[in-house]
Amino acid sequence: MTDTVPRTVGTRELNRLVVRFAGDSGDGMQLTGDRFTSASALFGNDLATLPEFPAEIRAPQGTLAGVSAFQVQVSDHDITTPGDAPNVLVAMNPAALRKELAHLEIGGTVIVNQDAFVERNLTKAGYESDPLEDGSLDNYTLFKVPMTTITKEVCKDLGVKPRDAERSKNFFALGLLSWLYSRPAQPTLDWISAKFKRQQLIADANTAAFKAGMAFGETAELFDFTYEVKPASLSPGTYTNVNGNTALSWGLIAASQRAKVPLFLGSYPITPASDVLHELSQRKNFGVRTFQAEDEIAAVCAALGASFGGHLGVTTTSGPGVALKGETIGLAVSLELPLLVINIQRGGPSTGLPTKTESADLMQAMYGRHGESPVPIVAAYSPSQCFFAAIEAARIALKYRTPVILLSDGYLANGSEPWCLPDVSTLPDMTVEFATGPNHTEDDGTEVFWPYLRDPQTMARPWAVPGTPGLTHRIGGIEKEDGTGNINYEADNHGYMVRLREDRVAHMANDIPLTMVDGDVEDADLLVLGWGSTWGAITSAVGRARSEGRKVAHAHVTHLNPLPKDLGEIVRRYPKVLVPEMNLGQFCRIIRAEFLVDAQSVCKVEGVPFTAAELHSHINGALDD
Amino acid sequence: MTDVPTTTKADWTSDQEVRWCPGCGDYSILTAVQLLMPELDVRREDTVFVSGIGCAARFPYYMNTYGMHGIHGRAPALATGLAMARPDLDVWVVGGDGDMLSIGGNHLLHALRRNVNLNILLFNNQIYGLTKGQYSPTSEIGKVTKSTPAGSIDEPFNPISVAIGAEASFVARTHDMDRQHMMDMFRRAHDFPGAAFVEVFQNCNVFNDGAFGAITKKDKRASMLIHLEHGQPIRFGEDNEKGVVINPQGSAEVVDVADVGESALLVHDEARQDPSLAFALSRLSAGPFEPTPIGVYRAVERAEYAGEASKQLAMAQEQTGPGDLEALLHSRPTWEVS
Numbered sequence: 027m028t029d030t031v032p033r034t035v036g037t038r039e040l041n042r043l044v045v046r047f048a049g050d051s052g053d054g055m056q057l058t059g060d061r062f063t064s065a066s067a068l069f070g071n072d073l074a075t076l077p078e079f080p081a082e083i084r085a086p087q088g089t090l091a092g093v094s095a096f097q098v099q100v101s102d103h104d105i106t107t108p109g110d111a112p113n114v115l116v117a118m119n120p121a122a123l124r125k126e127l128a129h130l131e132i133g134g135t136v137i138v139n140q141d142a143f144v145e146r147n148l149t150k151a152g153y154e155s156d157p158l159e160d161g162s163l164d165n166y167t168l169f170k171v172p173m174t175t176i177t178k179e180v181c182k183d184l185g186v187k188p189r190d191a192e193r194s195k196n197f198f199a200l201g202l203l204s205w206l207y208s209r210p211a212q213p214t215l216d217w218i219s220a221k222f223k224r225q226q227l228i229a230d231a232n233t234a235a236f237k238a239g240m241a242f243g244e245t246a247e248l249f250d251f252t253y254e255v256k257p258a259s260l261s262p263g264t265y266t267n268v269n270g271n272t273a274l275s276w277g278l279i280a281a282s283q284r285a286k287v288p289l290f291l292g293s294y295p296i297t298p299a300s301d302v303l304h305e306l307s308q309r310k311n312f313g314v315r316t317f318q319a320e321d322e323i324a325a326v327c328a329a330l331g332a333s334f335g336g337h338l339g340v341t342t343t344s345g346p347g348v349a350l351k352g353e354t355i356g357l358a359v360s361l362e363l364p365l366l367v368i369n370i371q372r373g374g375p376s377t378g379l380p381t382k383t384e385s386a387d388l389m390q391a392m393y394g395r396h397g398e399s400p401v402p403i404v405a406a407y408s409p410s411q412c413f414f415a416a417i418e419a420a421r422i423a424l425k426y427r428t429p430v431i432l433l434s435d436g437y438l439a440n441g442s443e444p445w446c447l448p449d450v451s452t453l454p455d456m457t458v459e460f461a462t463g464p465n466h467t468e469d470d471g472t473e474v475f476w477p478y479l480r481d482p483q484t485m486a487r488p489w490a491v492p493g494t495p496g497l498t499h500r501i502g503g504i505e506k507e508d509g510t511g512n513i514n515y516e517a518d519n520h521g522y523m524v525r526l527r528e529d530r531v532a533h534m535a536n537d538i539p540l541t542m543v544d545g546d547v548e549d550a551d552l553l554v555l556g557w558g559s560t561w562g563a564i565t566s567a568v569g570r571a572r573s574e575g576r577k578v579a580h581a582h583v584t585h586l587n588p589l590p591k592d593l594g595e596i597v598r599r600y601p602k603v604l605v606p607e608m609n610l611g612q613f614c615r616i617i618r619a620e621f622l623v624d625a626q627s628v629c630k631v632e633g634v635p636f637t638a639a640e641l642h643s644h645i646n647g648a649l650d651d
Numbered sequence: 652m653t654d655v656p657t658t659t660k661a662d663w664t665s666d667q668e669v670r671w672c673p674g675c676g677d678y679s680i681l682t683a684v685q686l687l688m689p690e691l692d693v694r695r696e697d698t699v700f701v702s703g704i705g706c707a708a709r710f711p712y713y714m715n716t717y718g719m720h721g722i723h724g725r726a727p728a729l730a731t732g733l734a735m736a737r738p739d740l741d742v743w744v745v746g747g748d749g750d751m752l753s754i755g756g757n758h759l760l761h762a763l764r765r766n767v768n769l770n771i772l773l774f775n776n777q778i779y780g781l782t783k784g785q786y787s788p789t790s791e792i793g794k795v796t797k798s799t800p801a802g803s804i805d806e807p808f809n810p811i812s813v814a815i816g817a818e819a820s821f822v823a824r825t826h827d828m829d830r831q832h833m834m835d836m837f838r839r840a841h842d843f844p845g846a847a848f849v850e851v852f853q854n855c856n857v858f859n860d861g862a863f864g865a866i867t868k869k870d871k872r873a874s875m876l877i878h879l880e881h882g883q884p885i886r887f888g889e890d891n892e893k894g895v896v897i898n899p900q901g902s903a904e905v906v907d908v909a910d911v912g913e914s915a916l917l918v919h920d921e922a923r924q925d926p927s928l929a930f931a932l933s934r935l936s937a938g939p940f941e942p943t944p945i946g947v948y949r950a951v952e953r954a955e956y957a958g959e960a961s962k963q964l965a966m967a968q969e970q971t972g973p974g975d976l977e978a979l980l981h982s983r984p985t986w987e988v989s
Contacts, residue, residue: 070986310964311970313974319731448980498717502721
């Protein structure tokens with residue numbers, strides 16, 4: 027491509043840009059989106075991503091069911107969502123165009139792989155005529171690019187099989203987009219050579235396709251301008267781009283290090299939680315033991331067994347897995363051992379929408395066990411914040427010897443954002459003190475160990491691990507007497523123990539942060555109360571409403587059980603309370619029951635997150651009501 | 652480990668009142684274990700008994716060791732986590748036929764195939780005791796119980812066959828009427844580096860009394876129990892007149908030694924890699940009414956799971972050095988904002 031003469035193309039500046047890559051499941055759209063994101067991150071933009079892919083690994087080629095999409099917003103300022111409507115849609119085939127066009131803003135840019143728009147594919151996508159020719163895209167700016175043809179052409183002398191060459195067309199698309207939006211090329215070229223260092227031909231094909239995409243933009247005279255999104259003015263520091271599952275995995279390692287307790291993960295593969303198992307299984311040098319169990323129940327049981335042995339026992343799963351683990355979590359409530367149960371929520375019930383996001387397992391976390399079985403609950407609210415949520419959940423589990431449920435969801439798990447890396451020395455010291463000797467003197471002066479004799483401050487029982495001389499003891503799921511831990515079926519004792527287990531969780535409210543409230547804290551007409559992954563969309567929507575002069579506050583709850591001590595006062599402070607949730611109003615029900623306020627629910631249970639625009643309109647609606 | 656203090660049965664006995672029915676076979680098993688422990692080279696604090704739910708699963712409460720009474724069927728899973736986290740411990744799993752072959756069958760299979768270093772004692776009484784007398788996965792076809800008034804139509808499991816089929820490395824059988832044999836088998840299980848499975852024929856005198864009487868009563872044992880001894884031709888009978896051969900179809904068969912001659916008898920080889928002969932022996936008896944082999948069916952050492960997991964950790968630390976959290980957070984492309 028060295029003989030082409032560069033054209034003079036103008037550059038226009040954008041404050042923000044939302045690109046949606048869409049193609050067949052086998053087209054590598056997640057990879058393409060991820061690379062565009064990484065290059066943007068290294069360039070210094072703020073960004074947020076939304077990967078959306080089907081549950082089938084390879085749904086029938088060319089069908090609507092097989093469309094995989096990746097949306098990213100990049101900006102020159104602080105953003106919290108992957109954007110409402112994309113400005114640009116890259117469609118690798120007719121099915122992708124048909125399925126994704128509705129997302130695009132009117133007047134937006136459509137870039138298609140023209141080679142894929144043949145009759146067979148059009149039919150599969152349900153088109154009766156070619157949308158590239160029949161005028162149905164007149165409201166958009168359409169660019170038809172023969173991506174497959176050019177990619178095959180530039181690869182033909184490399185010795186790559188034609189089929190492999192064709193597979194590189196996603197890198198052509200990435201190259202074109204990188205040129206059009208002034209993304210740096212080097213990070214992508216470096217990534218290709220590192221990733222495919224043992225498959226030189228594939229590295230060569232991808233590199234050639236990527237460069238051809240950039241060259242095509244420059245020479246094809248289709249594009250009059252390139253666009254630029256300047257770096258964002260973020261807080262000073264070292265940044266990396268991270269998704270929720272990676273941040274969460276690293277948070278578990280951090281917790282293990284700060285507690286000086288080895289990490290044990292018992293897990294059974296389930297979407298969208300498996301990546302935590304994958305990440306931690308690569309971290310054996312941190313002393314992390316990972317165990318892929320025979321089922322969800324064995325996974326949590328093994329974690330609990332490891333906790334009995336003095337490890338931080340963790341199990342990762344999604345809602346269906348939590349349902350199977352319920353009995354063991356109940357056992358952990360009774361045993362009063364540390365256990366971290368991580369639910370990366372997905373659409374339900376049953377198999378539901380495995381690859382789509384939802385936050386409808388709050389009531390399951392609160393009450394999804396038999397008997398009075400209280401469990402502290404922590405919820406993560408952004409991809410990078412999963413790191414801190416994991417540390418906090420582990421802190422509570424270790425300090426109070428209790429199972430803790432940590433809620434994330436598919437959107438946080440797979441979505442990514444720039445993360446200002448913390449100074450690890452500032453992370454909390456969570457050093458665990460194990461029991462080392464007797465804690466009770468019998469009437470006859472004998473020194474004995476009572477496994478349920480509590481710390482008066484934390485109400486936590488001692489953690490005496492096997493191997494410690496003098497502390498042999500038996501624990502079990504049968505009701506026990508406080509103090510001695512001996513089996514006790516007495517009515518009064520059971521009543522006492524039930525209340526004690528409830529009280530000790532309630533008392534943890536003294537040891538969790540107060541509610542974070544932003545916006546018009548003093549004089550808002552409306553409080554938007556959220557939890558979990560709605561944080562980004564709420565933050566953005568509240569910002570828009572306030573920029574219009576509305577008085578709105580935003581409180582986001584990270585501890586769902588117990589609730590922060592000041593939450594009751596906060597929800598009563600404002601005339602109106604709106605609770606957006608990715609479920610049918612589960613948290614809102616808790617708020618109404620706990621605090622007797624007329625909180626109103628805003629629900630979305632469609633497998634995709636709220637957009638800021640949707641919430642903005644709900645906020646205005648509630649204020650005008 | 653010469654510094655393990657001398658102990659007696661009393662040291663291994665907890666202060667808890669034993670709550671099994673009077674006359675239950677579990678008492679004699681408990682005694683055998685409590686008598687054995689002082690003879691093993693282990694400390695009480697390094698010993699853990701883990702159980703699920705059922706009569707047998709109360710066992711840990713009565714041992715003055717560390718113990719966990721878990722939930723129904725999950726003892727092998729709880730114990731797997733413990734054994735992986737703490738390969739230094741001596742972990743025993745105790746459960747009944749309902750616990751380990753019905754609700755927890757899956758966990759038993761996987762603990763055996765992984766070869767986790769556990770001593771698994773399955774108390775088989777062919778009945779549900781704690782729920783008061785329903786048929787179990789080892790009950791015979793036709794068994795009339797509270798839940799099978801017209802007789803059970805379930806084909807029972809043969810626990811030894813199940814264990815061998817699950818790739819178990821160590822498989823043995825004993826019975827609650829012979830303390831010394833139980834102690835021998837439990838000792839072998841303890842000494843075996845991997846998952847050791849021991850089926851114990853155990854009498855439930857309330858709901859299934861005498862289930863094994865036809866083979867375990869003192870006057871029946873010589874003719875009905877076939878002692879498997881490594882390296883010895885398999886013989887039994889009042890006058891050792893019976894023996895076991897592998898017939899041309901590959902099945903084990905009881906014969907009169909006089910008919911075939913001693914040289915035709917199967918010589919027991921517990922260390923044989925191929926499990927076919929051990930499996931054939933497990934099929935010799937259709938139930939506790941025919942001559943039934945007891946002893947060690949199979950003891951074949953192979954890589955132990957927790958040890959292999961620990962090796963991978965050690966190797967990772969050797970290759971990349973101990974984990975550095977700061978470095979991990981910076982392990983992907985980073986950029987500076989000033």
